[in-house]
Amino acid sequence: MIVISCPGQGSQTPGFLSPWIEDEANRTLLGELGEAAGVDLVLHGTVSDADTIRDTAVAQPLIVAAGILAWNALVDSPERAALVGGVAGHSVGEITAAYTAGIFDARTAGAFVGLRSRLMAEDAAKIVTSMSAVVGGVEADVLAALEENDLSPANFNGGGQIVAAGTPENLERLRENAPRGTRVIPLQVAGAFHTAYMADARDALAARRAEFTTADPVRTIWSNHAGEPVERGDEFVDLMVQQVARPVRWDACMASFADAGITGLIELTPAGTLVGLAKRGLKGTPAVAVKTPDDLDVAAQLLAGH
Structure with a gap:
């Protein structure tokens, strides 16, 4: 199919x-x-x-x-x-x-x-927000890190990728303290969609x-x-x-x-x-x-x- x-x-x-x-x-x-x-x-x-x-x-x-x-x-x-x-x-x-x-x-x-x-x-x-892809790691650890940084999961993309959304400051804090085994990649979007x-x-x-x-x-x-x-x-x-x-x-x-x-x-x-x-x-x-x-x-x- x-x-x-x-x-x-x-x-x-x-x-x-x-x-x-x-x-x-x-x-x-x-x-x-x-x-x-x-x-x-x-x-x-x-x-x-x-x-x-x-x-x-x-x-x-x-x-x-x-x-x-x-x-x-x-x-x-x-x-x-x-x-x-x-x-x-x-x-x-x-x-x-x-x-x-x-x-x-x-x-x-x-x-x-x-x-x-x-x-x-x-x-x-209304408020400056953006999104970052979190690639790799353990899903439960990634979701916990998002919650700790006042971020939301916007996309569950499969293949070990979750997209985080929220304020640029919180996204940067996530990037600087990325969960073990992950990479945090900023995306070129203009808001915290979804x-x-x-x-x-x-x-x-x-x-x-x-x-x-x-x-x-x-x-x-x-x-x-x-x-x-x-x-x-x-x-x-x-x-x-x-x-x-x-x-x-x-x-x-x-x-x-x-x-x-x-x-x-x-x-x-x-x-x-x-x-x-x-x-x-x-x-x-x-x-x-x-x-x-x-x-x-x-x-x-x-x-x-x-």
Whole structure:
């Protein structure tokens, strides 16, 4: 079974959408997604610098749009789409996954990520916070160190990685006194996402939840809530709303992939992070990162072989 994975915030780089919109139809779609999200995605996906696209209100719509373009190019026929066994997204990548599963159409995905990103950016501006990856060590020791430093676990990424979130001062104290056997790596994000710092954003998004029309998924989709498959589109979107202020359980998602019999993983654009996690958490599973259109042939071969 092939699983499609959709990356989260922090995976974007300057100009990464340029090769995708050499195709005029993709350029038009990117413009439409930007209009729905309230962001100039053509500008930010091609010429904006790293600092500009680090802004949460820009980064999240860019990432979702990139995944939509890559998915459309990869499964360009019903026969190829039928080869996909299931999908999952990491954090904002869940919106991309909702599109690939048929829960959202493209414009709804664009509007939802535009609202989500603005609300999370507003929360992030209230107090300076950030995130760091804690790699290695014993999970119980890592969680204890986070609690001692008034930090929260934001992502359980599997493969021995937990992402800590909180104030820069507390993150630096964790880095200086890292638990035995760990490395603490600062991440280029603008807030303590998936923690209580995002409670206002979650509540505001919940208040507008009814604006977004959903359909039930046409293929298996796993949720970051606890790695479980979700059968109803409305339930999946409700879980996405709550996930704004809850830890991402990507470790549980990968465990579910394994239980379901995964035989290959394809990560949509901007790819690399989830393939890296799969190498540690799903050892031996073939994985392809679709970073540019040049990678589509290799991904299609993986699909065709399964």
